[in-house]
Amino acid sequence: MKKWLTVLLGILLVVVLAACTADENAGEEGGGEDGEESTSEDSSVLRMNNGAEPTSLDPPIGFDAASWNVLNNLMEGMTRLSQEHEPEEATAENIEVSEDGTEYTFTIREDAKWSNGDDVSAEDFEFAWKRLLDPETASAAAFLGYFIEGGEEFNNGEGSADDVMVEAVDDKELHVTLTAPTNYFLNIISNPAFFPINKEVAEEDEEWFTEAESFVGNGPFSLTEWEHDNEMVLEKNEEYWDAETVQLEEVHFAMVDDSNTEYQLYDSGDLDNSEIPSDSAEELLESDEVTIEDQAGTQFYRFNVEEEPFQNEKIRKAFALAINQEDIVNYVTKMGEEPARGFVSPGFNDANGNDFREESGDLVQYDAEEAKQLLEEGKEEEGYDELPEVTLSYNTDDTNKSIAESMQEMYSQNLGVDVSLENTEWNVFLEDQKALEHQFSRSSFLADYADPINFLESFTTDSSMNRTGWSNKEYDNLIAQAKEETDEEQRFQHMYEAEQILFEEMPIFPIHFYNQVFLQKDNVDGIVRHPVGYLELKWATKE
Amino acid sequence: MAKYILKRFALMVVTVLIIATLTFFLMNLLPGSPLNEERSTNEAVQQNLEAHFNLDEPLIVQYVLYLKSIATFDFGPSIKQPTETVNSLLSRGFPISAELGIWTILTAVISGIALGVFAALKHNGLIDYIAMTVAVLGISVPNFVLATLLIQELAVNLDIFPAATWSSPAHMVLPILALATGPMAIIARLTRSSMLETLTQDYIKTARAKGLSPVKVIIKHALRNALMPVVTILGTLMAGILTGTFVIEKIFAIPGMGKYFVESINQRDYPVIMGTTVFYSVFLVFMLFLVDIAYGLLDPRIKLHDEGGG
Numbered sequence: 001m002k003k004w005l006t007v008l009l010g011i012l013l014v015v016v017l018a019a020c021t022a023d024e025n026a027g028e029e030g031g032g033e034d035g036e037e038s039t040s041e042d043s044s045v046l047r048m049n050n051g052a053e054p055t056s057l058d059p060p061i062g063f064d065a066a067s068w069n070v071l072n073n074l075m076e077g078m079t080r081l082s083q084e085h086e087p088e089e090a091t092a093e094n095i096e097v098s099e100d101g102t103e104y105t106f107t108i109r110e111d112a113k114w115s116n117g118d119d120v121s122a123e124d125f126e127f128a129w130k131r132l133l134d135p136e137t138a139s140a141a142a143f144l145g146y147f148i149e150g151g152e153e154f155n156n157g158e159g160s161a162d163d164v165m166v167e168a169v170d171d172k173e174l175h176v177t178l179t180a181p182t183n184y185f186l187n188i189i190s191n192p193a194f195f196p197i198n199k200e201v202a203e204e205d206e207e208w209f210t211e212a213e214s215f216v217g218n219g220p221f222s223l224t225e226w227e228h229d230n231e232m233v234l235e236k237n238e239e240y241w242d243a244e245t246v247q248l249e250e251v252h253f254a255m256v257d258d259s260n261t262e263y264q265l266y267d268s269g270d271l272d273n274s275e276i277p278s279d280s281a282e283e284l285l286e287s288d289e290v291t292i293e294d295q296a297g298t299q300f301y302r303f304n305v306e307e308e309p310f311q312n313e314k315i316r317k318a319f320a321l322a323i324n325q326e327d328i329v330n331y332v333t334k335m336g337e338e339p340a341r342g343f344v345s346p347g348f349n350d351a352n353g354n355d356f357r358e359e360s361g362d363l364v365q366y367d368a369e370e371a372k373q374l375l376e377e378g379k380e381e382e383g384y385d386e387l388p389e390v391t392l393s394y395n396t397d398d399t400n401k402s403i404a405e406s407m408q409e410m411y412s413q414n415l416g417v418d419v420s421l422e423n424t425e426w427n428v429f430l431e432d433q434k435a436l437e438h439q440f441s442r443s444s445f446l447a448d449y450a451d452p453i454n455f456l457e458s459f460t461t462d463s464s465m466n467r468t469g470w471s472n473k474e475y476d477n478l479i480a481q482a483k484e485e486t487d488e489e490q491r492f493q494h495m496y497e498a499e500q501i502l503f504e505e506m507p508i509f510p511i512h513f514y515n516q517v518f519l520q521k522d523n524v525d526g527i528v529r530h531p532v533g534y535l536e537l538k539w540a541t542k543e
Numbered sequence: 544m545a546k547y548i549l550k551r552f553a554l555m556v557v558t559v560l561i562i563a564t565l566t567f568f569l570m571n572l573l574p575g576s577p578l579n580e581e582r583s584t585n586e587a588v589q590q591n592l593e594a595h596f597n598l599d600e601p602l603i604v605q606y607v608l609y610l611k612s613i614a615t616f617d618f619g620p621s622i623k624q625p626t627e628t629v630n631s632l633l634s635r636g637f638p639i640s641a642e643l644g645i646w647t648i649l650t651a652v653i654s655g656i657a658l659g660v661f662a663a664l665k666h667n668g669l670i671d672y673i674a675m676t677v678a679v680l681g682i683s684v685p686n687f688v689l690a691t692l693l694i695q696e697l698a699v700n701l702d703i704f705p706a707a708t709w710s711s712p713a714h715m716v717l718p719i720l721a722l723a724t725g726p727m728a729i730i731a732r733l734t735r736s737s738m739l740e741t742l743t744q745d746y747i748k749t750a751r752a753k754g755l756s757p758v759k760v761i762i763k764h765a766l767r768n769a770l771m772p773v774v775t776i777l778g779t780l781m782a783g784i785l786t787g788t789f790v791i792e793k794i795f796a797i798p799g800m801g802k803y804f805v806e807s808i809n810q811r812d813y814p815v816i817m818g819t820t821v822f823y824s825v826f827l828v829f830m831l832f833l834v835d836i837a838y839g840l841l842d843p844r845i846k847l848h849d850e851g852g853g
Contacts, residue, residue, distance in 0.1 A: 053624070055623065055624055055625075056624060056625060056626040056627075057626075058626050061625050061626055135587075135591040135594070136591075136595075137591075138591045138592045138594070138595035138596075138625070139588070139591075140580070140584075140588060140592065142585075142587075142588050142591070143585040143587075143588050146585075152587070155587050155588065155591065156586075156587030156590075157587070207626070209626065210626055210627070227798075228635055228798065229635065229636070229798030230708070230709055230710075230798040231708070231710075254708060254796065255796065255798070256707060256708065256796040257793050257796065257802075258707075258793050258794050258796065260691065260794075261694070261706065261707045261793075261794055261795065261796055264694055264695070264698065264699050264706045264707065265706050265707055265708070267699055268698060268699050268702065268705075268706050270705070270706065270708075425809070426575075426809065427573075427574065427575030427576070427579050427809070427810075427811055428573075428574045428575055430575065430579045430580075430581060431574045431575045431576075431579060432574075443581075444581065445582075446582065448582065457583075458583060463583055464583050464584050464585070464586075465582070465583030
């Protein structure tokens with residue numbers, strides 16, 4: 001009996017001890033909550049959801065939206081994208097470009113300060129950009145620095161940091177040489193991977209970016225609290241050179257992963273912004289709290305041109321034209337996406353100010369009659385009595401499944417072809433797709449930077465994004481020329497021609513362009529979401 | 544006893560080692576890699592990343608490095624969150640999962656035993672039927688359904704508790720309810736059936752005949768024996784709940800460690816897979832050990848020595 005009692009007491013003791021340590025945490029967190037309550041009345045506190053803990057706040061490492069959302073508001077590069085998504089001088093006050101388009105001279109503004117009061121210097125940029133390219137850093141974004149002379153060599157181990165042509169001429173002047181004229185270079189360097197790093201701070205503390213206390217930024221907001229996996233608090237940065245533009249006093253980023261929970265928090269007033277949970281999309285899309293923004297990216301399908309029957313161009317076209325994209329967008333995905341008639345998404349202006357998509361035109365359009373005709377012709381060309389079996393592959397996901405099923409239905413109706421479906425888990429799917437083991441597979445593309453070339457370079461022969469087995473010399477040449485071309489008009493001409501070729505041979509066909517759909521409280525305004533995926537709170541207001 | 548514990552301890556080390564080794568090779572058999580991206584990737588960039596995480600080493604070298612990391616309990620950086628170490632992810636997530644878990648288990652055990660005992664005492668009475676209906680519901684309604692329901696009713700509609708996130712005791716109520724209901728129901732059913740069996744034993748009649756008060760008979764004599772099956776499931780239950788639950792933590796946006804078990808595998812985040820596996824197996828093996836010790840103390844007939852306990 002006594003023993004039994006001792007055990008019971010022992011267990012109780014353990015539990016109480018554990019509960020006590022737990023309670024300590026709870027106490028601390030409770031304190032935080034009190035703070036929250038007092039500020040929730042405050043109208044200039046914006047409550048956002050980041051969905052997850054940022055991958056990293058080290059600029060070259062956090063190469064994804066979860067990191068950019070925060071990072072883009074904590075720091076600032078030489079340029080920042082404007083409300084119209086065009087690069088504007090930011091930390092740089094003045095940018096001079098040489099006649100041949102390869103030499104850039106940036107002059108940093110006098111009042112550009114770090115949040116600890118230090119001046120932002122050209123050396124901070126040199127340090128940061130070389131660190132981005134350093135193979136030791138192992139940055140997934142390093143390839144963006146290959147536009148800089150010596151960048152690729154340093155990153156692949158053939159060169160050294162000294163050969164990278166980024167040089168701090170003096171405290172405020174940075175000189176950069178590119179390998180080729182790159183008109184969109186100012187756009188690329190608005191990416192967080194190119195943000196400066198306070199060299200002095202970084203040399204003293206290698207892990208300065210892991211906690212709020214040690215984080216030093218130079219953006220519109222500064223990081224004041226970071227409870228990992230739970231919440232981040234940003235406050236207006238008074239040291240910021242353009243602080244008077246910034247209206248919000250505080251921004252809270254929650255990290256709620258579940259979209260239903262996110263919506264419930266929005267509904268109960270704990271968030272000012274929410275994604276739309278897919279099961280209630282239809283009804284919520286009608287609400288006047290919805291904002292829809294473009295996103296530079298395309299959902300598409302890849303044919304494997306090395307596998308029957310898709311070695312035949314006409315059969316590929318038949319499969320492309322048999323899909324009614326309008327119906328998929330209206331009845332399957334139902335998120336207000338735009339059906340895609342080409343690969344490059346809307347929003348890129350050419351030299352004459354015309355939108356690339358409009359100018360390039362509708363390169364693929366649903367036409368059941370023509371599809372059937374093309375299929376017959378293709379079968380004849382290949383001598384098929386019966387079409388070889390076709391398997392459509394997608395990675396396991398509810399939306400992908402619905403799209404695939406409706407495509408299956410369309411093929412059966414429009415072409416009289418029975419397509420079988422196959423789904424695998426994401427990582428396995430990617431591995432197979434890269435090894436050209438799929439016959440016909442679901443794909444998506446999100447632009448890394450805002451230029452049509454980023455879309456189109458995907459399908460050159462040696463691109464790791466190709467994954468179709470398709471190769472066309474003329475296409476490769478056009479892309480190479482477009483990358484070298486200084487004349488904007490000529491450059492777009494090359495890209496227009498390239499996209500034409502892509503759709504004449506149809507190794508891929510698009511379904512829809514991506515968009516960003518959000519619910520936003522009526523009293524919130526001015527949040528800018530760039531198509532390349534960064535969130536901008538500099539101009540945001542809350543009444 | 545000391546010899547037994549020592550032997551059990553050695554066995555525990557071997558068990559964990561076997562689990563860890565199996566996990567390592569199974570994990571590497573999975574197609575895909577943590578560095579698999581849909582976006583276009585550059586070869587040099589990819590190589591730098593592989594070198595950074597030692598993924599370019601032969602498998603056997605990686606295995607040795609891995610054994611070393613187990614021995615020192617330092618699993619290095621996560622591949623998907625490269626500026627975080629696995630240790631910091633776990634040490635951050637575990638206290639939160641454990642806090643939620645302890646309250647859940649307390650709730651489940653206390654209410655489960657109480658329900659079970661009352662049901663057994665009022666066998667085939669109204670209380671029995673009510674208690675068992677609750678138990679059947681608790682077992683059959685999945686906790687994520689219950690969670691969504693609780694949020695919708697108690698948080699959004701009635702606004703009594705916060706809907707999600709983790710910052711105050713009030714935030715804990717809904718996830719605890721959602722998590723505890725299932726185990727509570729299981730415990731209630733177990734307690735009821737073993738109580739019913741125990742109550743018919745001769746020694747209970749003897750105790751009653753001695754003139755002990757009914758409460759004393761139940762608590763001192765009946766319950767003690769009836770608890771054996773409950774103790775049996777408590778070990779696995781504790782290991783499972785204290786180390787976090789993926790679904791509930793996701794629904795309530797609780798920053799616990801549950802998500803790492805699932806997400807690390809989807810993302811092939813090797814160091815995190817290894818860290819969570821080793822952590823969980825050490826925890827589980829230790830809990831099972833505690834259960835065995837508890838057996839011996841609860842039931843004097845079970846002797847803990849070399850040939851016996853196991």
